[in-house]
Amino acid sequence: MIEVQGVSKTYNDGTSQAFDALKEVSFxxxxxxxxxxxxxxxxxxxxxxxxxxxxxxxSQGKIVVDGELISKLPDLHASRYRAKGVGIVFQHFNLLExxxxxxxxxxxLIHAGISMETLQSRVSKSMELASxxxxxxxxxxxxxxxxxxxxxxxxxxxxxxxxxxxxxxxxNLDRANSLKFIEILQTLKGLxxxxxxxxxxxxxxxxxxxxxxxxxxxxxxxQ
Amino acid sequence: xxxxxxxxxxxxxxxxxxxxxxxxxxxxLVSLRLLKLWDxxxxxxxxxxxxxxxxxxxxxxxxxxxxxLGLLPYFVYTLDxxxxxxxxxxCGAGVIKANSYGNPLLLVKSITLVLLGIWVTLxxxxxxxxxxxxxxxxxxxxxxxxxLLSVEYGLDIAYFTQIDIxxxxxxxxxxxxxxxxxxxxxxxxxxxxxxxxxxLSFVLLWVLIVSHKVVWSxxxxxxFAFFAYYSVVYFFGTYIYExxxxxxxxxxxxxxxxxxxYMVWGxxxxxxxxxxxxxxxxxxxxxxxxxxxxxxxxLPLLFVLLCSLYVGVYYLKNGVFL
Numbered sequence: 089m090i091e092v093q094g095v096s097k098t099y100n101d102g103t104s105q106a107f108d109a110l111k112e113v114s115f116x117x118x119x120x121x122x123x124x125x126x127x128x129x130x131x132x133x134x135x136x137x138x139x140x141x142x143x144x145x146x147s148q149g150k151i152v153v154d155g156e157l158i159s160k161l162p163d164l165h166a167s168r169y170r171a172k173g174v175g176i177v178f179q180h181f182n183l184l185e186x187x188x189x190x191x192x193x194x195x196x197l198i199h200a201g202i203s204m205e206t207l208q209s210r211v212s213k214s215m216e217l218a219s220x221x222x223x224x225x226x227x228x229x230x231x232x233x234x235x236x237x238x239x240x241x242x243x244x245x246x247x248x249x250x251x252x253x254x255x256x257x258x259x260n261l262d263r264a265n266s267l268k269f270i271e272i273l274q275t276l277k278g279l280x281x282x283x284x285x286x287x288x289x290x291x292x293x294x295x296x297x298x299x300x301x302x303x304x305x306x307x308x309x310x311q
Numbered sequence: 312x313x314x315x316x317x318x319x320x321x322x323x324x325x326x327x328x329x330x331x332x333x334x335x336x337x338x339x340l341v342s343l344r345l346l347k348l349w350d351x352x353x354x355x356x357x358x359x360x361x362x363x364x365x366x367x368x369x370x371x372x373x374x375x376x377x378x379x380l381g382l383l384p385y386f387v388y389t390l391d392x393x394x395x396x397x398x399x400x401x402c403g404a405g406v407i408k409a410n411s412y413g414n415p416l417l418l419v420k421s422i423t424l425v426l427l428g429i430w431v432t433l434x435x436x437x438x439x440x441x442x443x444x445x446x447x448x449x450x451x452x453x454x455x456x457x458x459l460l461s462v463e464y465g466l467d468i469a470y471f472t473q474i475d476i477x478x479x480x481x482x483x484x485x486x487x488x489x490x491x492x493x494x495x496x497x498x499x500x501x502x503x504x505x506x507x508x509x510x511l512s513f514v515l516l517w518v519l520i521v522s523h524k525v526v527w528s529x530x531x532x533x534x535f536a537f538f539a540y541y542s543v544v545y546f547f548g549t550y551i552y553e554x555x556x557x558x559x560x561x562x563x564x565x566x567x568x569x570x571x572x573y574m575v576w577g578x579x580x581x582x583x584x585x586x587x588x589x590x591x592x593x594x595x596x597x598x599x600x601x602x603x604x605x606x607x608x609x610l611p612l613l614f615v616l617l618c619s620l621y622v623g624v625y626y627l628k629n630g631v632f633l
Binding site: 096146149157 | 355359438441443
């Protein structure tokens, strides 16, 4: 499913402030696996996730997701890849505060060219999976942190992506909401989704349904 | 200092062209570097940098092309304003003939715009694919266009610096009229024959486009443009001016005629531009671009309708033809 080969990422490349966020990182993730990238802040987890999501391009190396060469995708194709194949859950949710939960979840389907009926059914199914149906008509700004995160999960699932990427998903949640989130991840794994979670939350360290934990430090993988 | 160079319009025009040329030169140098080092199969830092630079290059070129597109009508407008200081000139027609660089400059400008349009289409096709299949060819194409753009810039400078405002030029009535007994219609045609050929060439172009005779439609559009030019100058123009003796391609660009010339010539140049572009894409790259396909018949149709409208409106208002 995911093949990362010798990937490096340098910010401010070619300047005196050049910073190596990733150094020759290589690993593979099989279809349906759940992998946790564990490491402290600044270890390169988020950079790696943004490369897997096609949000950024590496400075060198190869990233292949589901047979698609992500590291070289032109912008237009990177957008298509994100719109179809990837669901992303961000640390700060990145929701549209003035819209309702339902409307936020609908956003990825705006350009999908599907009928309103199919759209409604997908949105309902997605909100159900993320246990946020009861807040469907509520504006996002009125939600708690945990509810916002569940709304973000529903949005990430609505286009039925094969790959789900979560960047520090529990960093802004209390323990109870973090456990609820982990429960949802377990359900998604049961549905055959490939999941990569970047986190420094110790709650993810000994989860039974996690296939692999990849440790990261200073832009490198440490097992 | 030459009074022409002190004209606001000329200053703005030459400054804009100089800035654009500076950007183009930068783009040209980056292009050469890209062509030398590009290897899409490589996953090295250098190749990733080159790919980022190729985005920058494309952005510069697209920006330049948009400005250049606006600068062509501005160039014509500048010529028109110079008719106030060039003795004998009544409009841009006299000014463009003020020295031997004028007409070649206008021709080179039109050709570069058509070529830049082909570059834009090629670039769009390239972006639609995942592995930059047209990268090398579009970059080489830009390098070739750059040579022509350099010639154009040289002609720009030569033309504006060598307009002698003490030397009278001939006005449009002499250049295009029959004052000196000249009949500039091609093949000794009379106006009716010319008009007939104009409409026939339009029908032919349409038939060729609809029947997908790609290569022949290039011939069709050039034939159409040829007869269209003469028809506008020697027939339709007289209805725009509402004066049977006034034959000029430039005066219709003036405010007295609501700047309709920009639309007339814009549609004609657009027709050539789109059809040449469409043929190049289909013949050399086997790609059919839907927008070009639609515009290839729409622009000539709008051109013919606009020209014919002037004749029709004149007849309805006055009950006679000129």
